[in-house]
Amino acid sequence: MTQMELNKRQTDILEIVKGNGPITGEQIAERLGLARATIRPDLAILTMAGYLDARPRVGYFYSGKKPVQSVEDSMIGMKVRDFQSMPVVIAEHISVYDAICQMFLEDVGTLFVIDDSLFLTGVLSRKDLLRTSLGGNDLNKMPVHVIMTRMPNITYCEKQDTLIQAAKKMIDKQIDALPVIERKGEGLAVVGRITKTNITAAFLSLGDDHEL
Secondary structure, eight states: OOOOOOOHHHHHHHHHHHHHOSBOHHHHHHHHTOOHHHHHHHHHHHHHHTSEEEETTTEEEEOOOOHHHHHHHHHHTOBHHHHOBOOOEEETTSBHHHHHHHHHHHTOSEEEEEOTTSBEEEEEEHHHHHHHHTTTOOTTTOBGGGTSEETTSOOOEETTSBHHHHHHHHHHHTOSEEEEEEEETTEEEEEEEEEHHHHHHHHHGGGOOOOO
């Protein structure tokens, strides 16, 4: 990987912080003759890239880290187990109608189906339920195992996987959520879920810019 290329203003900011840090964003803007809002994106980029560190009520200071390595290490260090949320599971014998009710009550886009041993056997998405409801079927009599996605077509992840690995799986399969599983003998127990929202929130946290 090549190091990121800084523009002139970002280079000037870096030199100011190197020689005067810790220094607030307002003080940096004054030295450049610019408004604080004008340089806010530059400060966010420099902080996210690892050139600068930021401390609330203290200011920015030069970190000495290599920028690309800093971002890469941060992203690789993000594990599924640290960002997963609670799964919503249903039994494979319940009706499609009850599954629709459960999905709306829990406000989720994906349901995970388990058998009597509490192991993962299927996945139901909003598209699956919508397609079935439009087909003129008796939703109260049709069990979810008739329409769910089954193994080996279920895409899942494990707690020790990185968020990058989980994101790639969702993009490759064009799905919105993955069950987080734990292997128990020959079965897969559902212990969590990871969604596009979980991943987006985690990655955005890399670029948080403190108002200093």
